[in-house]
Amino acid sequence: MQKIFLIFLLFFTGCSKVTYKTANPHDEIHTQREIFFLYGLLGEVTVDVHKLCPHGASYIQQRITAVDAVIQMVTLMLVNPVTVEVRCNKKDAKASTYPVDSDFFTSTETVISSEVYND
Numbered sequence: 331m332q333k334i335f336l337i338f339l340l341f342f343t344g345c346s347k348v349t350y351k352t353a354n355p356h357d358e359i360h361t362q363r364e365i366f367f368l369y370g371l372l373g374e375v376t377v378d379v380h381k382l383c384p385h386g387a388s389y390i391q392q393r394i395t396a397v398d399a400v401i402q403m404v405t406l407m408l409v410n411p412v413t414v415e416v417r418c419n420k421k422d423a424k425a426s427t428y429p430v431d432s433d434f435f436t437s438t439e440t441v442i443s444s445e446v447y448n449d
Contacts, residue, residue: 347393354388356417363398363411370410383418391415 360382366373379387391414394402398411 347391349389349391349393351389351391354386355420356388357420358383358418360416360418361413363413366410366412367408368410369407370412373410375412375414377414377416379416382416385421386419387416388419389415389417 362377364373364375364377366375377390379390393413393415394411395413398413401409401411
């Protein structure tokens with residue numbers, strides 16, 4: 331019975347990541363863990379990118395690390411942590427011509443949300 335339970339937990343838990351990046355060099359790196367609940371269906375977190383990076387962000391990544399996955403398994407998916415990493419543009423770096431959605435990196439905040447959509 332325990333083996334079936336462990337297989338069940340491993341099957342429904344996994345690592346993933348979403349990354350937005352530019353070719354701009356970075357200097358500061360900010361990493362924080364945000365918490366969602368009930369399979370990630372409940373919770374909303376606002377990451378104020380402008381406050382973290384006044385000169386803009388060159389890299390933003392949301393990921394579920396191995397540690398996050400273990401926390402999910404131990405709590406039976408009631409607690410769902412997500413790790414967010416923001417890398418700031420160097421202050422003296424020239425802007426890149428890398429094709430990217432400029433609104434995303436110049437907005438004052440980025441909302442990381444976990445919601446259910448019914449189409």
